[in-house]
Amino acid sequence: MVQNWVPVLVFLILVTGFAVVSLAGSWLLGMKKPRPEKLVPYECGMKPIGTARDRFSVKFYLVAMLFLLFDIEAVFLFPWAVVYRELKIFGFLEMLLFMAAILGGYIYVWKKGALEWER
Amino acid sequence: MIPLNWFLTLSAVLFLIGMLGFFIKRNIIALLLSVEIMLNAVNLTFVAFSSRNGHVSGQVFVFFVLVVAAAEAAVGLALVIAMFRNRETLNVDRSNLLKW
């Protein structure tokens, strides 16, 4: 029901307002005397070497993708768990089949070494 | 009470924006993002009709659209990574090896 969500919206406005006001307040009250040395990105006191925008290992992509895969499975599991008592053993078999395919992918990724972080 | 037409119009506008993005943008990730806009427009239509007809099927379809979008993003971005590795560019007009 839409009415039940109105408090969430009000809460959202309240929270955002609080955060913005506190940031703005500190911007108004806080000191602002920038000097180039002060604004250097922190690198243990040295001058920064090279650029900070570097490329990353493709493993992060694989982790995000595995997450996506299982997130979808979880999303199917929620409505399944809610109606599980009505589906009885039939629902169990359904989900077993679904999970078998997902687990196949999981084992495949495992065997391909996508989950190994120490190289 | 919001008329159904409003949702359909919004959906059409979003779909058009996504389509324009597909024409205008050349960066392959931007193209994928445009596709996501179009998928969302379609999702909105599904849910609007589901709500209009008081039937849950439209919403179940959105579930499947989500899965397809996830699969598309996973494979599409893997291709992006492979392409970037080989060509150091994401401009779709520059990866034209298969043309000749």
Place this chain on the structure above:
Amino acid sequence: MIEALFFLFAAMAVGAAINVLVQKHVLYSALSLIVLLVSMSGLFILLNADFLAVINVIVYAGAIMVLFVFVIMLLNLPEDEDGADRMRWLKFLGIPMGLFLLFMILATLWNAGADAGVQAQMPGSPEAIGRSLFTDYLLPFEVTSLLILIALMGAVVFAKKEL
């Protein structure tokens, strides 16, 4: 009241969608798309599809877009290189065509006449969706798992160098 919320979310969605196209750096486009997704969830709530609204945020904004942002960040992409493409004329074709199609759709919609509004009582609860998904749409549900499996394998093969 509820109409105002519709216009708020619609304006957010259209603005975010246009911003996806306007931004030069693709990371900003992706972040803008997240705004679009969240406003889309707001629209779903207005349509009484609570469950779907939340799922939309979890899967789309919380997983698919994370994947996009990760790839953009780990490739460390430069700004859009729009300069030297030979397909630039597509833009001049695309915009009029798009506007024409938009006109067509709008004309059709408004000719269809003002329809009844969306119904207040709607089976958008997790229970209703679960019942439908695991009985009527059982086959698509199971095929979905295969689709995910294949997508996963394809993605690993494409993305991992040493295979």
Place this chain on the structure above:
Amino acid sequence: MIDYLTNRDFLLMVLRLVIVFGGLMGAFAYLSLVERRVMAFVQMRPGPNRVGPFGLLQPIADGLKFLFKEQIRPTGANAWLYLAAPLISLVPALLSFSVIPFGPALQVTDLNVALLVVFAVGSLSVYGIVIGGWASNSKYPLIASMRSSAQMISYELSLTLSVVGVLMIGNTLSLVKLVQSQEGLWLGFIPRWNIFLQPVAFVIYIIAATAETNRLPFDLAESEQELVSGWHTEYSGMKFAIYMLAEYANLIAVSCIATILFFGGWNGPSFGPDWMVMILPTIWFVMKISVFVFFYVLMRSTVPRVRYDQLMRFGWKLMLPVALANILITSLLVALS
């Protein structure tokens, strides 16, 4: 519109909202003190005790200091994203409290998908970390943000999957109904809490929640020795305070969900006059949360940090299979019963 805004229900809602929000702010302020004091006692030192009796005014002093700190934005940082990242962290973290029932009468709103709302806003909090690290234009924050976001999404999975078993028993996604389903006693003395039915799920949940909130055995993101202070190295003053607030908000939120799902929420003995009957459930709830929070603080001061490869291996190769196995076994038992 005016009618709606002066409606009694609406005013009640605003009242609840203000109570919840005010209570949370107080809780965050004093959590920062409690954490430092308890850690100090564990390490045999007094901790902050100068400002007010027992240091009770310390949070106020901290807040004022945060407010008057100098505004710094590192060179080359993306102005808007740098500013927006703490907000993106805090707003979802606090938003989850709009659906958490602190007592039968003290809940901002009751949704039939409340549990998923908490997970949804939790899944958005990754962006605060990623954007914050990326926008700072500094190396440590960037590394930390990639590490930390990969860690968060890995453990978010186990977190999400661990509650499915509870849902199968409760058959609802509404937090109020989940609490109500745990009312009463078994055999007259054992409370009907889900922890006795789902102990494995509880262990997985607690471990995953620790990783999800970047608490100590898993605080790879802010491992001080290697990455200075993680993705918020370049943040100072109020922006840093907002990040800290988000961290505490996440900590309390996962404790609330653990209490609701596994420890019967506000359920507890109820006695005395009417006003006590009304207030007691909230007191039980707050006490249960405090136990979790205290546990997290103790863990922070006792457990050593794990290595990143250990963390990822543990999450993907142990937690995930166990969570899935738990779901399958639970579903089999439920189907047979």
